[in-house]
Amino acid sequence: GASIASIVRGGGEFSQDGLLRFYLLHVLLVPLICALITGVHYYRVVRVHGGGRTMKPVPKTTVHFFPEGWLFEIVLAILTLSLMILAALFWYDAPLGPHADPLHTPSQTRAPWFFLWLQGALKFGDSLYTGVLFPLVLLLALVALPYVRSMGNGSWLRMSMVFVTAVGLLMLSITGMPSYGIDGSPERFYIDKLIPEEEPSAFHQIGYEDLTPGVYETGTQNAKGMSEPLRRFFAEFDTALSDFQNNVTGILVIEEWQEHLKRVRVILRWPKAHQPEQFSTLSSTVFIYQVEESQ
Incomplete structure (x- = not known):
């Protein structure tokens, strides 16, 4: 009820405390659940295939799950993680973004690569079914996978489940890419590029004193009184809008707030x-502060 929602949010409204609690859930609770599921999986592997030492002579080609198989998987995981860390450090540029704002969702939000399949699923229906129930059913299916009998028809069933899951996740990951399925308007993309809400841009390089208050409309001669940096920015703004095919007019409003x-x-x-x-409109608002230099 309301008390549980307040505990999850960290207060009456969602704020930085709520973000912190969700972060702790991701780094503590989710890994704990994954560790428990992994433990159950390995337990079932040992029970079905045998992992302990026996007194009976075994062929020389036999490899026990513990410690040989288990140690091999641990070493392989460490090597894979090391390669990923090296690639992130030297070959892949992934700078940190701005601070998260719990009250504002960026217009160009994208899921990380390991959640592309979930973002792809969200494009096919209601978020309750594709974003909550579908991942839950998939997780339960993976938990139940070790319990599928490995003899007789059970092996075919297990292999079919693995194949269908892998192909399905791959297809959903492809559809989860930003270039598939959902196309935003070119006006939205342009205005986000011109004055992004989450990071500095060329507009933010204009000095505070150079932001001359006024209302300026593209295609007109009302740029008088502009400072030179603002005039250059407005000229680029006017030129870029002339490339649109639907007769877009741009208006720049600067106010002493x-x-x-x-x-x-x-x-x-x-x-x-x-x-x-009749006209369609799209707008974006930013606030520019004057930073006082310390003496």
Whole structure:
């Protein structure tokens, strides 16, 4: 009920405390559950295939699960993890992003590569079924996999489950890529690139004093009074909008919002396809602070 929701969120509303609690769930509870499932899996492997030493003579080609098989898997996991760490350090650029804001979802949010299959599943239906029930059923199927009989028809059933799961996850991972299934409007992509909400851009390089208050519209001669850095930015803004095929007009609004604080709004406006007399709009707002230099 409400008390459980408050405990999970860390308060009456979702905040940084809620993010911290979800982070702790990911780094503590989820690995613990995975460790328990892995332990049950290895226990079943030992029970079915045998892992202990026996007094009976065994062929020289026999490899016991413990310690030979277990040690081989541990060494293989360590080598794989080491290669991944080296690749992340020297061959793959993955810089840290800005601080997470629990009250704002970035417009271009993407799942990490190991969750692409889940993002792909979310594109096919209601989030309750594809984002909650489907992963739960898949997890239960993986837990039940060691209990499938390895003799007779059970081996075919087990191999079929593994094959179907692997192919299904691969296909869902492909559909989970940003280039598949869901296409955002070019206006949305452009405005996010022009003034991104999560990271600095060329616009943020304009000095606070150079942000001349006013309302500036592309395609007009109302750029008088602009500072030179703002004029160059607005000229690039005007040129980029001329490449759009749906007659997009850009409006830049700069206001003195508070002392040492300016509000900047970028508005894109274009006529609707079947109702040219009406317009669709898209806007983005950022606040620029004046940083006082210490003496």
